[in-house]
Amino acid sequence: MIIATRLIVLMLLISIAQSATMAQRRKTVVDLIVSGGTVVTMDGARRVMDDGAIAIKAGRIEAIGRASEIGQKYAAREVVNATGKVVVPGLINGHTHVPMTLFRGLADDLDLQEWLTKYIFPAEAKNVTEEFVRVGTRLGLAEMLRGGTTTYCDMYYFEDAIADETSKAGMRAVLGETVIDFPVADNKTNAEAMTYVESFVKKWQGNALIVPAIAPHAPYTVSEEHLKAVRAFSDRTGAPIVTHISETKREVDDSIKAKGASPIDYLNRIGFLNNRVVAAHVVWPTEEELVLLKKLGVGIVHNPQSNMKLASGVAPVPEMLKEDLPVGLGTDGAASNNDLNLWEEMDTAAKLHKLISKDPKVVNAEEAFEMATIRGARALHLEKEIGSIEKGKRADLVIVDLDDLNQTPYYNIYSDLVYATKAADVRTVIVEGRVIMRDRLLLTLNEGTIKADARRYRERIIRSLGAGTLPE
Amino acid sequence: MIIATRLIVLMLLISIAQSATMAQRRKTVVDLIVSGGTVVTMDGARRVMDDGAIAIKAGRIEAIGRASEIGQKYAAREVVNATGKVVVPGLINGHTHVPMTLFRGLADDLDLQEWLTKYIFPAEAKNVTEEFVRVGTRLGLAEMLRGGTTTYCDMYYFEDAIADETSKAGMRAVLGETVIDFPVADNKTNAEAMTYVESFVKKWQGNALIVPAIAPHAPYTVSEEHLKAVRAFSDRTGAPIVTHISETKREVDDSIKAKGASPIDYLNRIGFLNNRVVAAHVVWPTEEELVLLKKLGVGIVHNPQSNMKLASGVAPVPEMLKEDLPVGLGTDGAASNNDLNLWEEMDTAAKLHKLISKDPKVVNAEEAFEMATIRGARALHLEKEIGSIEKGKRADLVIVDLDDLNQTPYYNIYSDLVYATKAADVRTVIVEGRVIMRDRLLLTLNEGTIKADARRYRERIIRSLGAGTLPE
Numbered sequence: 001m002i003i004a005t006r007l008i009v010l011m012l013l014i015s016i017a018q019s020a021t022m023a024q025r026r027k028t029v030v031d032l033i034v035s036g037g038t039v040v041t042m043d044g045a046r047r048v049m050d051d052g053a054i055a056i057k058a059g060r061i062e063a064i065g066r067a068s069e070i071g072q073k074y075a076a077r078e079v080v081n082a083t084g085k086v087v088v089p090g091l092i093n094g095h096t097h098v099p100m101t102l103f104r105g106l107a108d109d110l111d112l113q114e115w116l117t118k119y120i121f122p123a124e125a126k127n128v129t130e131e132f133v134r135v136g137t138r139l140g141l142a143e144m145l146r147g148g149t150t151t152y153c154d155m156y157y158f159e160d161a162i163a164d165e166t167s168k169a170g171m172r173a174v175l176g177e178t179v180i181d182f183p184v185a186d187n188k189t190n191a192e193a194m195t196y197v198e199s200f201v202k203k204w205q206g207n208a209l210i211v212p213a214i215a216p217h218a219p220y221t222v223s224e225e226h227l228k229a230v231r232a233f234s235d236r237t238g239a240p241i242v243t244h245i246s247e248t249k250r251e252v253d254d255s256i257k258a259k260g261a262s263p264i265d266y267l268n269r270i271g272f273l274n275n276r277v278v279a280a281h282v283v284w285p286t287e288e289e290l291v292l293l294k295k296l297g298v299g300i301v302h303n304p305q306s307n308m309k310l311a312s313g314v315a316p317v318p319e320m321l322k323e324d325l326p327v328g329l330g331t332d333g334a335a336s337n338n339d340l341n342l343w344e345e346m347d348t349a350a351k352l353h354k355l356i357s358k359d360p361k362v363v364n365a366e367e368a369f370e371m372a373t374i375r376g377a378r379a380l381h382l383e384k385e386i387g388s389i390e391k392g393k394r395a396d397l398v399i400v401d402l403d404d405l406n407q408t409p410y411y412n413i414y415s416d417l418v419y420a421t422k423a424a425d426v427r428t429v430i431v432e433g434r435v436i437m438r439d440r441l442l443l444t445l446n447e448g449t450i451k452a453d454a455r456r457y458r459e460r461i462i463r464s465l466g467a468g469t470l471p472e
Numbered sequence: 473m474i475i476a477t478r479l480i481v482l483m484l485l486i487s488i489a490q491s492a493t494m495a496q497r498r499k500t501v502v503d504l505i506v507s508g509g510t511v512v513t514m515d516g517a518r519r520v521m522d523d524g525a526i527a528i529k530a531g532r533i534e535a536i537g538r539a540s541e542i543g544q545k546y547a548a549r550e551v552v553n554a555t556g557k558v559v560v561p562g563l564i565n566g567h568t569h570v571p572m573t574l575f576r577g578l579a580d581d582l583d584l585q586e587w588l589t590k591y592i593f594p595a596e597a598k599n600v601t602e603e604f605v606r607v608g609t610r611l612g613l614a615e616m617l618r619g620g621t622t623t624y625c626d627m628y629y630f631e632d633a634i635a636d637e638t639s640k641a642g643m644r645a646v647l648g649e650t651v652i653d654f655p656v657a658d659n660k661t662n663a664e665a666m667t668y669v670e671s672f673v674k675k676w677q678g679n680a681l682i683v684p685a686i687a688p689h690a691p692y693t694v695s696e697e698h699l700k701a702v703r704a705f706s707d708r709t710g711a712p713i714v715t716h717i718s719e720t721k722r723e724v725d726d727s728i729k730a731k732g733a734s735p736i737d738y739l740n741r742i743g744f745l746n747n748r749v750v751a752a753h754v755v756w757p758t759e760e761e762l763v764l765l766k767k768l769g770v771g772i773v774h775n776p777q778s779n780m781k782l783a784s785g786v787a788p789v790p791e792m793l794k795e796d797l798p799v800g801l802g803t804d805g806a807a808s809n810n811d812l813n814l815w816e817e818m819d820t821a822a823k824l825h826k827l828i829s830k831d832p833k834v835v836n837a838e839e840a841f842e843m844a845t846i847r848g849a850r851a852l853h854l855e856k857e858i859g860s861i862e863k864g865k866r867a868d869l870v871i872v873d874l875d876d877l878n879q880t881p882y883y884n885i886y887s888d889l890v891y892a893t894k895a896a897d898v899r900t901v902i903v904e905g906r907v908i909m910r911d912r913l914l915l916t917l918n919e920g921t922i923k924a925d926a927r928r929y930r931e932r933i934i935r936s937l938g939a940g941t942l943p944e
Contacts, residue, residue, distance in 0.1 A: 102881060104880070104881065105882060107883075108887045109822075111832060112832060115832075309832065314827065337891070338892045340878075341878065341894075350581075352780060354782070355779070355784075360581065360582060361581055361583065405614050405922070406812075406813065408926045408927070409577075409926045409929065412578075415580045415581075422895065424896035451875055455880070458882070458883065
């Protein structure tokens with residue numbers, strides 16, 4: 001009798017195990033599941049899903065749903081528990097000069113001309129090498145990842161080295177190699193620069209993480225002939241064009257004086273603008289120029305903190321949003337900010353435009369968050385790939401605390417994210433389906449080495465400028 | 473021979489131990505020494521001392537010097553090692569409504585009138601009790617301490633409970649009990665309010681941490697008669713007066729219409745203003761009014777983020793600094809900011825005024841840091857007690873990381889503190905010579921309980937306003 005009972009129990013157990021295995025077999029196997037937590041999708045319907053989950057396969061989002069549904073349908077090699085936290089699309093820093101982190105705080109509170117000619121340009125001339133660029137890039141990548149930025153758009157020198165460091169760190173970027181009409185660190189002539197860009201774009205095009213681009217510095221530092229060549233290069237290769245447009249009133253006035261047209265008018269006249277251009281700043285456009293930029297599909301990147309610190313002016317962002325222009329947010333370089341923190345840019349953007357418009361309703365929290373995610377993706381012409389949590393998109397996800405003291409209590413998810421969340425509240429970062437920061441530990445970058453390298457460069461930079469020349 | 477050698481060694485050891493003990497005996501015994509680190513004193517000479525140390529006794533600073541000097545002269549029961557970090561005066565949040573942390577993000581991006589009448593006032597009417605105030609205060613104290621704020625100036629209801637919570641947490645505050653011409657949570661009539669204030673001030677005056685104050689809400693919500701009574705109360709007791717002045721253009725226009733004078737003119741005419749008044753905002757003063765405020769010694773608190781978010785305008789801070797007015801920085805309540813983070817206020821103040829003045833040199837990093845420390849102390853009329861690290865002052869000190877990624881590399885201490893340091897970089901907080909946060913762990917407040925209490929109030933507040941009434 002006892003033996004019979006034992007036998008029945010054993011058979012039952014085997015049967016249960018078999019059906020469990022079969023259920024497991026019926027499940028689709030994916031690489032990673034992020035489960036639990038409030039998922040802020042930023043999709044067209046702006047769905048916010050409590051207790052959601054995301055299945056990820058081969059770097060892309062395979063499915064989104066309730067945690068229980070996803071758990072029934074999918075099995076994963078790796079599960080990240082996001083319970084009690086919020087899962088958002090990776091933030092997009094639309095404009096920076098990442099190696100300039102090494103000049104962070106080198107010389108602040110100065111006139112633009114003094115700042116550039118007395119400190120930044122000499123510091124660059126004396127220090128920027130490929131190794132400098134690698135060290136500064138690693139520092140900037142580490143800072144951005146710890147703040148939940150998964151994609152950034154850059155303009156600097158030695159972009160091939162930046163691409164190498166960025167892809168090694170597993171981060172995503174649009175990287176624009178600078179073209180400018182004077183000798184710079186990596187290329188001494190326009191011909192050299194165009195040769196560099198040619199091989200740079202060829203090397204990186206098709207890479208899952210890196211979008212190589214060409215970056216004519218600005219309409220006042222690159223000749224019409226060279227701008228037209230940049231455009232022809234972009235047309236031929238499909239590479240995006242990253243540039244600065246209409247950052248200061250002086251730039252506009254000078255352009256009108258020299259060329260009889262504002263920077264935007266002039267660039268349009270020479271056929272430079274199109275839907276592969278990413279224009280940083282656009283602080284001083286006219287209403288007609290906004291209509292034109294929209295028609296042409298030019299991406300715009302708003303850098304509120306940099307524009308404030310350098311006293312450049314205020315971009316007409318409420319108007320841009322009203323007309324649904326593709327405008328994202330950027331930090332600009334760390335020399336003019338002084339950090340690479342998109343949470344502060346969102347907060348500042350939302351507050352600044354209320355003040356300037358004298359209307360506390362403009363640039364609401366959801367709109368500010370949009371600018372750092374899906375609208376920022378549109379600014380970089382990458383809205384089909386990133387910027388929201390949707391099936392088929394690249395799996396760039398950020399898991400953020402929702403109960404730090406500065407976030408407590410929480411009533412509205414967008415208010416919480418934009419006005420109360422800090423970079424330090426970011427816990428885990430996933431890019432292209434790969435966890436690259438887990439519970440604030442960077443997995444692809446060594447913080448200690450990065451800091452030691454940066455301190456070494458600091459000494460070198462101070463020496464290069466001569467003792468006692470730095471502002472107190 | 474061996475025994476003799478041993479004896480000699482033993483005697484030598486005893487002799488060394490004796491002289492060490494004697495040296496120890498010759499040292500002055502203090503309670504606490506903070507040793508190592510870069511000390512940013514904010515004293516008159518703006519001394520910044522590398523490898524500095526501070527000896528603390530009975531809540532006050534006994535001595536400041538090189539770590540080696542202090543180590544030779546003083547022995548302490550407790551030593552805090554600040555090596556590799558920066559030691560700054562505790563930050564001063566010059567204006568807030570601390571229990572309003574419980575309304576953080578309740579209703580954002582609205583017109584001021586709609587925000588107040590549809591959400592904040594009903595939420596207050598239905599929820600503010602002494603218990604609410606205690607819970608909200610603990611939440612705000614915890615947030616402020618974790619961000620390195622050691623002193624705050626408050627205006628709310630049940631300030632006696634706020635004083636109780638603040639002193640229990642070991643934090644410093646100027647606490648103004650509200651006087652307003654309509655029934656509020658704690659007092660239903662002016663007579664009740666004046667009675668409350670009378671016993672509140674009597675109870676707390678002379679406390680080492682708490683400065684009790686009277687807080688007439690604003691010149692447009694308190695009658696002339698009641699304002700004069702407030703002034704008489706302050707004259708009789710020496711209690712400071714905390715109030716809002718000239719926050720919006722509308723307030724100024726209404727005042728001119730109703731009283732034939734701007735708020736500042738009107739308050740001066742009725743003899744209300746003096747060097748015990750702390751005026752929040754002062755966004756819309758004329759040049760003559762600034763001269764007047766200076767002459768009278770009125771303290772001013774600038775709240776850049778709140779003024780931006782509510783589209784109130786921009787206070788003429790560069791002019792205030794030029795005339796050396798006592799102007800500090802405040803966060804305002806968390807319902808209109810949405811945090812209690814002075815690092816962001818410093819950063820915003822420095823950037824905002826550059827933009828508005830079209831001059832990137834105004835409100836430099838040192839001046840912004842001043843506003844959060846020694847100039848903020850002047851705004852609260854406490855410059856003899858706090859705001860700088862000087863012999864004889866209260867020992868309110870904050871130890872901050874200097875090598876977080878966002879601070880790397882570092883060239884200038886004030887740039888680093890204002891433009892690159894975050895609240896999360898604060899490690900240790902000392903108030904009145906007592907360590908109340910050690911290596912980010914709060915020693916006098918229980919974070920878990922605070923969060924649980926806040927979440928409970930959140931549910932209650934949502935219910936009180938009726939389901940579905942909150943903005944999405």
